[in-house]
Amino acid sequence: MSAEPSRFADLFRNPSIDAMYALSPKDFEHFIAYVLRRAGYMVKEVGPHFLRGLDLEMRLPGKSTIFGGVECKRFASNQLVTAPIVRGVRGAPAVDRRNAKPFVITTSDFNEAAHKMAQVGNKPVYLINGAQLVRYITYIQGSRHDDDDVLTSISPEYFSDNGLAGSDKGHTAKILTVANNKGGVGKTMTAYYLGAELARHGKRVLLIDLDGQANLTERCFPELVSQPNDGIERFPNIVQYFSRMWSLQDLIVSTKQERMSIIPSDPFLSLRDLGGSGRPDIELKFARDVQDLGMQPIAALGGSPDWIIIDTPPAMSVFTRAGLAAAG
Amino acid sequence: MLTTLQTMDALSGIKTTFMGVLVTHWDNLKLSTDFENIDLPRALYDFGGSAFPSKIPFDNRLETLEPGADVKGAKAYEALAEEVLQYA
Numbered sequence: 388m389s390a391e392p393s394r395f396a397d398l399f400r401n402p403s404i405d406a407m408y409a410l411s412p413k414d415f416e417h418f419i420a421y422v423l424r425r426a427g428y429m430v431k432e433v434g435p436h437f438l439r440g441l442d443l444e445m446r447l448p449g450k451s452t453i454f455g456g457v458e459c460k461r462f463a464s465n466q467l468v469t470a471p472i473v474r475g476v477r478g479a480p481a482v483d484r485r486n487a488k489p490f491v492i493t494t495s496d497f498n499e500a501a502h503k504m505a506q507v508g509n510k511p512v513y514l515i516n517g518a519q520l521v522r523y524i525t526y527i528q529g530s531r532h533d534d535d536d537v538l539t540s541i542s543p544e545y546f547s548d549n550g551l552a553g554s555d556k557g558h559t560a561k562i563l564t565v566a567n568n569k570g571g572v573g574k575t576m577t578a579y580y581l582g583a584e585l586a587r588h589g590k591r592v593l594l595i596d597l598d599g600q601a602n603l604t605e606r607c608f609p610e611l612v613s614q615p616n617d618g619i620e621r622f623p624n625i626v627q628y629f630s631r632m633w634s635l636q637d638l639i640v641s642t643k644q645e646r647m648s649i650i651p652s653d654p655f656l657s658l659r660d661l662g663g664s665g666r667p668d669i670e671l672k673f674a675r676d677v678q679d680l681g682m683q684p685i686a687a688l689g690g691s692p693d694w695i696i697i698d699t700p701p702a703m704s705v706f707t708r709a710g711l712a713a714a715g
Numbered sequence: 716m717l718t719t720l721q722t723m724d725a726l727s728g729i730k731t732t733f734m735g736v737l738v739t740h741w742d743n744l745k746l747s748t749d750f751e752n753i754d755l756p757r758a759l760y761d762f763g764g765s766a767f768p769s770k771i772p773f774d775n776r777l778e779t780l781e782p783g784a785d786v787k788g789a790k791a792y793e794a795l796a797e798e799v800l801q802y803a
Binding site: 577644 | 731732734737739740771777778779782783788789792793795796799800803
């Protein structure tokens with residue numbers, strides 16, 4: 388397979404909305420094709436003169452049918468993609484086929500009418516804004532070999548008919564994330580009691596406390612409540628994972644409930660959430676690590692977990708997004 | 716949040732399922748019944764998904780009791796676990 392232009396390699400490694408917007412519209416299409424090839428697709432740059440409304444066709448390796456059609460829109464941040472553009476993609480012949488997915492990818496964002504248009508009918512149009520695109524590129528970086536022969540290095544068997552590069556085949560544990568922006572609604576009690584009831588049904592359950600308030604941890608270990616908050620001295624916890632000091636596997640602690648263990652939290656976790664928008668590197672690494680954990684035998688549980696239940700903080704923080712990314 | 720999950724699912728191949736909305740702190744007062752009959756259906760219509768049939772009543776004994784205790788809150792979570800197992 389021929390090498391892609393090296394000028395895209397740096398942008399792929401360090402993606403940003405501004406840098407993608409700095410490309411010409413045509414180069415943005417080339418870059419999206421480059422990204423999708425890195426993800427494992429076969430991509431054909433067809434142009435709108437051949438395929439009304441679409442710039443790219445995507446196929447899975449070894450498949451002749453079109454998996455998806457992509458319309459690329461390199462727009463300024465104040466220029467939103469509108470409903471007529473989405474409608475045009477929906478009507479493109481290439482995505483009329485039953486299983487072909489239509490995508491619109493932009494450096495900007497979509498207006499409300501575009502979102503509504505995307506949901507009209509039986510087949511949604513998948514809308515990917517600039518921030519989601521950066522997130523996706525980061526995801527691919529962690530999933531793919533970083534070379535130009537990526538397609539030849541991946542067996543076609545890696546792909547299912549409907550899934551694509553990066554899918555978590557072989558994943559065994561069911562991962563359930565309890566989330567709500569509001570505090571005090573019962574997230575922690577739900578995580579704890581649901582976990583305990585599943586354990587009482589004979590399931591092996593691993594709880595993960597992603598809330599810096601550490602209420603789930605304290606619910607499992609009430610004796611901690613009466614102790615002064617001496618943070619990470621209590622026992623190894625999720626803070627050490629996000630500090631890249633420990634693996635998740637090393638942090639698992641048995642609870643009094645048979646067949647239920649926990650990766651505890653600590654108030655120091657709150658200090659590691661710097662706020663702001665997405666941290667896809669952290670979120671997606673956590674998701675992959677949790678999914679890997681679901682396939683591993685855990686000594687404290689006597690086998691691989693059947694359920695992983697994640698408690699999240701009352702905000703759309705990096706830890707909530709990480710928990711949602713891990714759920715599946 | 717749900718739109719973002721749907722889009723990322725399509726691109727990444729990771730299938731994330733929105734299991735549903737769980738009603739907690741439930742009681743029979745007007746605020747709860749209005750939520751169940753008016754606000755919740757509207758939210759589900761706008762954002763998709765469904766609600767778990769089990770509702771968790773307000774029961775502050777859950778803060779301290781062990782799972783399996785004979786109180787209404789713990790019983791509700793037992794029912795929820797049955798639902799989740801059937802769902803899975």
